[in-house]
Amino acid sequence: MRILIYGLNYAPELTGIGKYTGEMASWLAKRGHEVRVVAAPPYYPAWRIWDEYRSSLYRTERVPGQPVVFRTPLYVPEKPSGMRRILHLFSFMVGSLPVMLRQVFWQPEIVFTVEPTFFGAPLALFVAQTAGAASWLHVQDFEVDAAFELGLLPAKGPIHSLALTLEVFFTNAFTRVSSISTKMVERSVAKGVPAEQAVLFPNWVDVEAIQPLEGPNGFRRELGLEDKIVLLYSGNMGNKQGLEVLGPIAQSFAPGASHADERVHFLFCGDGTFRPKLEAMVGGLPNVTLLPLQPFSRLNELLNAADIHLLPQRAGAADLVMPSKLTGMLSSGRPVIATSDAGTQVAHVVGDEARPCGLVVPAEDAEALHAAVVELIMNPGLRAEFGANAREYAVEHLGREQVLLQFERDLAQAI
Known part of the structure; x- marks a missing residue:
């Protein structure tokens, strides 16, 4: 399969979404699939772009046997607040736009995108539809719900209504929508995703690398x-x-x-x-x-x-x-x-x-x-x-x- 992965966070970030997306992409490449990744430079969780990635806005990483990784620029606030987070997420979509559009000519068979950021969902759908590919939205966090329920943005008013309307519209356009727990899959279905299109895709652990140890620590x-x-x-x-x-x-x-x-x-x-x-x-x-x-x-x-x-x-x-x-x-x-x-x-x-x-x-x-x-x-x-x-x-x-x-x-x- 030719698989295009579009996500804000990626290896070598050590925690959270970047870790899992990186391991997934590497595993797929080792299985013989053609894998390309469009991602931001590593910055999480310190909210500071790593020094070795500061020399260029765009860069391409090619390692034999590994996915081809395209790094695109974004705004990283030193102190992320509600509006600064929105600008941060939106900037990734804008910075990745030319790189994503070029992937249409590669003709991926499936476009896989990760939430957050949901700002990338329309672009992922456009590339998939233009290339005749299937589309897959993987929800690591319910970004829109979390922004309101955790107080990052006001929980009432026109912004709230518009965000929820857009979320339902774009989410339901994907061929598949997955999430990392049964409760989160159920939440996707409650938002209108057809049950036959909802998939459980949990985070994992290398049970050989992480295991109980005996003796001195x-x-x-x-x-x-x-x-x-x-x-x-x-x-x-x-x-x-x-x-x-x-x-x-x-x-x-x-x-x-x-x-x-x-x-x-x-x-x-x-x-x-x-x-x-x-x-x-x-x-x-x-x-x-x-x-x-x-x-x-x-x-x-x-x-x-x-x-x-x-x-x-x-x-x-x-x-x-x-x-x-x-x-x-x-x-x-x-x-x-x-x-x-x-x-x-x-x-x-x-x-x-x-x-x-x-x-x-x-x-x-x-x-x-x-x-x-x-x-x-x-x-x-x-x-x-x-x-x-x-x-x-x-x-x-x-x-x-x-x-x-x-x-x-x-x-x-x-x-």
Whole structure:
């Protein structure tokens, strides 16, 4: 198949959508498909274009056996606000326009585009229709819904109505619409996508690269945490993650606090727009260590440094943005504490009644989060049970090879 992938984020970004789109494109190329990618230069999650990509507006990357990658310019705000984010997303569509139009002459058989950014959907559809190709929209985040429900844009008025109308019009024009959880697929169908055109395409994890480790841990040794109970948050530190709860929970266990516990240590690792605020909240606390985003080569060791993974989310976000970091947490064989509303996909996976992988507490409920942390700190047997369940779930449902083989079959059926 000749596959054109159009997406804002792409490898070598280490977190989120760029990581998954990069792995998907590389896997397809190794399977013998002709793959081209139109993407922005790497900038996420630091919101700064990498230095080695600053020398040119447009560039083409050709590596034998890998996809051909066309990098196009965009505006990257230093401090992304609501309107600046819109300009950022729109600028990618404008910057990529000439490159995408040239791909018509390549005659792709399918045009695959990723939301965000939804601004690219009309261009992807135009290229697909002009080239006589099938079109596929993959929803990693419900960008339009999230912008309003998370307060990035006003939730009422003509802008809201227009955005929803355009979303329905363009979404329903795609040959296939996929998303990363069953709840998100159901949301697509509720928006009008015919059920036969809606596809589940979950994020995955390399269960061989991310697996439980026994014995001494390098991160624990380097940070002097061998005898601690480590609670880890690792990933993007953005506004939609609900990281506001991390500061108070760490403060509640710090020396001198009412629930002080010298056994407990918090490890926060990542980068993003919320990081300076988090640093201000926990700066000086002896029971907190802040680390920058780590390379993939150390990811398994980092995830295994945890006794408990923390997965905070803002209220209302859990079925708009399925956290990609959850796959690695589960595959590492460690329990998860998630802040998520009942009935959401996150709550279903983590708090499954038959095989729970951890504890689920209401989003933004600091008291419930504290109680869950105490429960797992005090019960190592429960931590081990949840961790074993998490690993089993990852192996059974999230293995990279099985997910991408099914995706390849779905691609072929769409053409």
